[in-house]
Amino acid sequence: MDIKDIKLLIKAVTETDITEFELESGEERVYLKRGHEPQVVQYQTAPAPVYAAAPQAAPIAAAPAVSSAPAAAPAAGEEKGERITSPIVGTFYRAPAPDAAPFVEVGQVVEKGQVLCIVEAMKLMNEIEAEYKCKIVKISRENAEPVEYGDTLFIVEKL
């Protein structure tokens, strides 16, 4: 399934009263849940090329080609969800050490108090913790990127 198909899916869902939609096809699974705007999270249940052709796509209401995302979808640059921002000026690090695994990945559910990242300032490693249980929707900064006070670090979905 490629991005064009996903966009068609989103449009179809938003044009109806459907609030939850799940499609499993071969090794791919797509799950759409509708809040104010549809959120799309695509998982892979097994390692496989990301956009392997599905043997039999489920019938989707035929829709004209979508030139742009539906109006309800987030505008470019603005993401749906809660923003976790930097409380200090410093450098953003995704992992506790250069060769260590990152604290969190996209899609991961984190508990309240769990460390999300480090912002290093004046040789001090400040751990930034989650203030509530949430799911990581987007990691907004690159590893070792300088951040200012108020810069978005993560977009999360509160749970």
Next chain:
Amino acid sequence: MFHKVLIANRGEIAMRIIRACKELGIKTVAVYSTADRDSLHVKLADESVCIGPAPSLQSYLNINAIISAAELTDAEAIHPGYGFLSENAAFAEICENCGINFIGPNSASMRVMGDKISARQAVIKEEVPILPGTKEGVKDVNEAVRIAKEIGLPVIIKATAGGGGRGMKIVHSPAALPNAFATARAEAQAGFGNPEVYIEKYCEQPRHVEIQILGDKYGNVIHLGERDCSIQRRHQKIIEEAPSTVSTPSLRKAMGEAAVRAAKAVGYYSAGTVEFLVDKHNNFYFMEMNTRVQVEHPVTEMVTGIDIVREQIRIAYGEKLRYKQDDVKITGHSIECRINAEDPVKFTPCPGKITSYHTPGGLGVRVDSFVYDGYTVVPHYDSLIAKLIVHAETREDAIRRMARALDEYIVDGIKTTIPFHKRIMANKDFIEGNIDTGFLERMVLE
């Protein structure tokens, strides 16, 4: 020369420093609080870093955030401006330890001059005249009573860690002394975190005359003449001018040389100001030294032609002073009006959106400001929005020029003190030069 300087300040002085850096080919980094996102200094600088929310303690006084910002942007030097961290010796020391050049004096001389008592002790040794008063902090009310009797009333009780005209109590009668002493200590503790006070003879109707000095890191110190800042409201300067109407060449020479001695005594370099009180017999007495560039530095720049902020940057870089005392000439007369976003009668702060803004122009008119058409003045910081400075051949011409410039100055949408300044420019005593630190209070009561 430095490649990049971070300006640890905001408002008009941040603009001033960025301008000086640009003229020297230095890249600039502005730091700002969330409230100052739309501020002009952020727009003018080459880079900017948001360092915290609106409250000063979490932003412009946040040493960690400012040093982080300097490290992130590879700034080699920090100019602290005035107020905020400019006279914070701990901050200067942290810069030194982090290998960042602090554009100002070293932390040691800042410490000596920052404490009023140690400052007095340091300058007494250099034969700089001081007002009769205590050499050390006054321990208790009994000592206060004894000292007041010795010096003779009226006296003034001052916080040793105070500044900006705050933490001062005048005592005219012996009965009022114990209360005043206790209140002064409480205010000093609340305002500056240090309850220590000292007592001085109160000079009635004095003039506040200060000397601008400039020193390099090689021990050369010169003075750039005096400024008269007697027009004050509740010890806050409103109008400054250079030269002073009481000044004579010999008085200027004596005060200037005393100021230079005071600076040399503490190994001072960069820009600094030595404040004196001048009584009606033209006797002058050392009050304190301000170890930073001051708000009113432009009037000295106008009469001497010397760019004080530029010289601060050069001195910090390690260049020798390019002026000798004989090179300094005072030409013409300059006046500065501090324009505040305040009600011109009640002086209550009036932040808000500026709906229409037009600055005066023409020969001899200078505006140092950071506001613009459509800018919203925020309530979190001091109310100064602009400095209007004029320069002319004589004091009479300068007053006329200032009155003319004030008439042209449009700031709609908020209230400002422009109407108040117009009243002062039309005031007979001001025009004739009969001014002392009590002038404004009397004018306001008329």
